[in-house]
Amino acid sequence: MQTDCDRFFVLTGGPGSGKTTLIEALRAAGYRSSVEAGRVIIQDHMAISGPGLPWNDPALFAELMLSWEMRSHAIAMQETGPVFFDRGVPDVIGYLRLTGLPVPAHIEKAAEAFRYNRKVFVLPPWPEIFHQDAERKQDLDEARRTYEAMVETYAEYGYELITVPPAPVQERLSFVLAKAGF
Template identity: 35%
Template sequence: MDRFVILSGCSGGGKSTLLEALRRRGHHVIEEPGRRIVTQELDSGGSALPWVDATAFVRRAIDVSLADRKAAAKLPGIIFFDRGLIDAASALQKLTGEPALTTYGQSHRYNGHVFLTPPWPEIYVGDRERRHDVSEAITEYDRLTVDYPALGYQVHILPKIGVEERADFVRSVLGLS
């Protein structure tokens, strides 16, 4: 759907901060499925965690992402997604070899412009939900820089600049400025 814009890339690269800036500018934002799942699993003692059962985690992320798309379709205007279905499908394909990118990536389209945060070790911070180190985050980023273009998306690597300038960049590429 052309109104659905993906912000993805390297974990700890400033996605959440950028999404908050876009929210302050009046855009709808869909929070990252993975963080929501991890929080829920940690709070309930569940095991669908990337460091416990990665396959169960990414399957849940696919389900949550599909539900997010359905809910977002009812919202007006441009909707920014913090990661989402393509990221989860990419991870599932890496883990299991299932053709998840083809299965989900072709039938559930987003805006043709995808924005990726590059590795930015200077601002990377682990926390309760983000337990992997920056090298794992970079490995994921490298996979996504291949998978999004393979699905026909035009990838824009976000410059390492202030958050308001990043928001201006995203809006400019989308013709919203």
Template identity: 40%
Template structure:
């Protein structure tokens, strides 16, 4: 079972994923921002301590909970909807990191299907840069790539590699893959609810490297 309305864009950190998502948003497509980075930014802004380097188990549980909530909230958005990473990836990283996962969360993941294919941005050293939110070296960021893809394959998703090309070419590629679905106008309330955070698009597992 899949959900033909909900598409995932994932892959390596620093490979142009968030740039592509912003470009799709500019065309009027609904975009749901990456949860883990949103939590880190939120905690830094208000002086909180919910970070992967302070309590990884609790942090990832919060990432999972918010990913599930984001899926449910997106039901009201116009089709198609693009997610910056998603629930299966969160479950996969928790397994890799040896964290506890309740059976109800695994079941909740499987009750929230996404569309095929899952779009994947490969590691792209030529455009990789570090910044405030992306502190890992390219080599370290690259190591999280295969586990990220494996998380979706393990849940039965077909993946599709994005071309290493301009953002315009990537947008055209994605639109072709989803049969050129025309973007629908997003209501102002919905647009505000899914506002893309600044400097978004870092892999949840990369949060471990921020310390």
């Protein structure tokens, strides 16, 4: 699992910081990318009245996100060239810590096994673009705490955090590509 991770770049941070918009811009520029696990899991479980919603069962939600992120990593291993991830396996640990739940040993093991490029792009809270919606129920304070949890978690796992400054998406795109070496 470690052999090809240098071409895998994670974008992380709190909700509502522009990660998905930036991932979409990377995709439009021709780069491969993953889809954010949390939002799709919430959409799917809301559609079927399923149990995997973070406000109903945060531990189950974390397990579902872990499975999604491991699958995204495996799919990326089959592709060539750089891949940009809308969050990664360590985000699951950050989420569990944020919610006050214990981090099971298998999730810690996954964060060690499923690696990404040492450079991780972190998007700080951006109040001017933050908004809540059907899947994003967190307020701005929780978005800030999520950002802090992700910064702490990725640093703990040996990643170099590169803060993506608040700016128009094309400027953010140029910034990320330059820092990634493209």
